[in-house]
Amino acid sequence: MIRTRLARLRGITQQWRCEKRWRGSAEELATGERSTRNRVARSILDHGPSTVAELAGRLGLTQAAVRRHLDALVADDVVEAREQRVYGTRTRGRPAKVFALTDCGRDAFDQSYDKLAADALRWIAEQEGGEKAIAAFARARIAGQAGAYRKAVESAPPDQRTEALAKALSADGYAAVARSAPRPQQGEQLCQHHCPVAHVAEQFPQLCEAETEFFAELLGTHVQRLATIAHGDGVCTTFIPKTSHAADPSRAATNTDNASASTAGRNPA
Incomplete structure (x- = not known):
């Protein structure tokens, strides 16, 4: 419903x-x-x-x-x-x-989309079950966008999947790049320099949490959200640890549960 x-x-x-x-x-x-x-x-x-x-x-x-x-x-x-x-x-x-x-x-001219979206989510929370309803919406929204991202990642070599995801996100306006973490041997960082829903995510961090869970499921590994534009940071940064790059898709559900959604939408610092 x-x-x-x-x-x-x-x-x-x-x-x-x-x-x-x-x-x-x-x-x-x-x-x-x-x-x-x-x-x-x-x-x-x-x-x-x-x-x-x-x-x-x-x-x-x-x-x-x-x-x-x-x-x-x-x-x-x-x-x-x-x-x-x-x-x-x-x-x-x-x-x-x-x-x-x-x-x-x-x-292109002044609109009230952000306010309308926030009002709609607030109404849903009041009418449909609080934060759980917002989380359900956030996951449904990501699922509706997942096709192109999944295709891009699955068609890329295992060691280039983060970069492939960044390119797919950029095609949707997120201005994303993949780069080595401060300690390259530990993993990579997915950096999104733009967020179309940042103003709404300030009030509803479930949007960021669902995105983090999706990245974990898509890349087949635990990920950690380090910073978000919605929280006031200059860029949304997700840490992706280095793995064997041979993640088994059958493990996706398990890895999703391990995503660091607790820091999504917030700066853990």
Whole structure:
């Protein structure tokens, strides 16, 4: 019952998938291209679907400049072109083309997803069984994302599985890297420099704990969460001890139980 209800909430804290489309290159930032492009998108947000002429008039730009920025926004899936709706008697000729924000485009502006997600989890805790319900949701959320990570890890050589997991996480926006621990002979560290759910995880560390358990199950070994962004650290750091790199998948359940979830979401220091 909990999983059915919460499946609808899995996308609430994933607005970063759309927001990352807005990250301009250094050249764009230096020349002001990104700033002007944001003005074009903001004008569409404020005034609704707009023609090139309307945007040029509102922003004080040439129509050629507006078209150039719109082409880039369309390529980034921030805006889309559509035919202008005509109410009443249609005049001769084709309707003017207007540009409207896509769902991703709207998500790039101020939203309350974090607050909505936290409110939803708080309601679930009150209605469905407290912390156990939150933990069940956290595990269900990870399970829903597990396919790509599992495929990446299982297809990698045993001694490259942490790196493979880091690359898979990076593809989802976590900016993850694998590196040697301070004492390389002891193991590796998985470092996530971004966390899309950090603000929610501050209030609900079960999200971090479920992720730690999943890493242990996926890599087939005990792991320890050393630091998290949700706790105020600069990076989420998970220690993965050096093993024979020949973990038996049948041992995954046992290793999951041994994951150091007690430190997940908190800095043990």
